Amino acid sequence: MLIVDKEGILIRYNVKMEKSMTPEDAAAELYPKDEIYRAIAEAIFEGEEDDVIEGLEAAIAAGKEPIALIDDALMVGMKVVTELYDQGVIFLPNVMMSADAMLEGIEFCKAEAGSSPKPKGKVVVHVAEGDVHDIGKSIVAALLRANGYEVVDLGRDVPVDEVIAAVKKESPMMLTGTALMTTTMYAFKEVNDRLLEAGIKMPFQCGGGAVNQDFVSTYELGVYGEEAADAPKMADAILAGKGLAQLRAIFHKH
Ligand code: B12
Structure with a gap:
């Protein structure tokens, strides 16, 4: 009878068998x-x-x-x-x-x-026009609410017109935007320009997989948010009286 010691052979020839991984x-x-x-x-x-x-x-x-x-x-x-x-x-x-x-x-x-009794301030959150990725936005909204802010959640794939209308209606202390695609993040620039045209100069914190600090720095109201936890931190900083330049100094890394 032939006995084949597979383990021994593999060791002798120094072969490592990878188990297929599920x-x-x-x-x-x-x-x-x-x-x-x-x-x-x-x-x-x-x-x-x-x-x-x-x-x-x-x-x-x-x-x-x-x-x-x-x-x-x-x-x-x-x-x-x-x-x-x-x-x-x-x-x-x-x-x-x-x-x-x-x-x-x-x-x-x-x-x-549960919800906190008296909100510290109001924040409008949205996902950029054309973009359905809303998990990050939902985390941002949850963390803001948990930190005592009232959140007006416009949802995902929100047309620029709707963002501007909501800001005019709600007069929030801050606006947030989420974009996961390089094709949709340009809506933020449009939102920025339309807000400035309407004479509204408010911090617009932008984040999401596709977005980075260099892109957000190209429009006047933009402040980059890397982690969802940066949203309540920035709202707190606004309440503490920080302006756009100071917010960028706090939240931008270079
Ligand atoms: C889940 C997912 C989906 C889900 C979305 C479900 C949902 N309800 O969100 C589904 C399956 C629907 C989907 C669809 C598509 N997807 Co997709 N998807 C993903 C995936 C795997 C994970 C994204 C995710 O949820 N990440 C987790 C969340 C928590 O991350 P986040 O949103 O970035 O948020 C974090 C931070 O960025 C930050 N943050 C986010 N927003 C904000 C805002 C502020 C103010 C602050 C402070 C922080 C902050 O907080 C969070 C954590 O702290 C990524 C791959 C990847 N590596 O990211 C691809 C990805 C984003 N998808 C992609 C694509 C191409 C698509 C489709 C076009 C695919 C298709 N061919 O149909 C469609 C898009 C349709 C559309 N019009 O939007 C590409 C985008 C490529 C690009 N760079 O443009 C990716 C990168 C995959 C890839 N590698 O190609 N997708």
Whole structure:
């Protein structure tokens, strides 16, 4: 009888066999170590809305703050999704399911946190015309609300005309814009020009995957926001009396 010692042969010839990795294996390597956060991140990856809510309920019962869970668990799960999508390990339908589960989770966290009694100020948020990517915008809105601001959320793919009309109607202390595509971010320049034409000089914080500081610096009212958490920070800075130049000095890195 012939006995083939595959392991021995591989070792002798110094060959390393790569095990084929499933998307679940790849994701497992990226989840957070903390069991509570991990369960939520995994549910986001799998696009299982019920499991996301169950995980969030368990986390809140264990004493976690609902709004902190957006960053600490939901965002971590979405980062895994984004990384594996970029690597070509998972595909758009998976991403869409995860995005829906993420938005459901954000809504749940917002509802659990409740609303603060007297808003510190009003902020209008929107996603650029032609762009449907609204996860970042929803995080921005949730963090602003959690920090005591009233948020007028215009939603996604918002025509420039509608943004201008909302600013005139609501007179907010600040406007935010999100764009994930290099083709849609130019709407921000148009918003900027139309506001200036109407004599409105207000801080317009812009962020989202496609946007960077150099682009935002090309229009007068623009201040770049890298992380969603920069939105309430900038609103606080405006309340503290900072003008556009000072806001750029605080939020721009170079
Ligand atoms: C999820 C996703 C989708 C989902 C969107 C679901 C939804 N409801 O949002 C679906 C499947 C619908 C989708 C569709 C499409 N997508 Co898509 N999508 C993505 C993906 C994988 C992740 C985006 C995401 O949600 N990231 C997570 C969030 C949280 O990130 P974020 O929005 O940037 O927000 C963070 C910060 O930027 C910041 N932030 C955001 N806004 C603001 C604002 C302020 C004021 C501040 C302070 C901070 C801030 O806060 C957040 C974190 O702290 C990216 C790939 C990638 N690597 O990003 C592609 C990507 C954005 N999509 C892309 C494309 C091309 C498309 C489609 C055209 C695909 C198609 N062929 O149909 C369509 C777009 C249709 C349209 N008209 O918009 C491209 C864009 C390329 C480009 N640079 O122009 C990307 C980059 C993929 C790629 N590598 O090609 N997509």
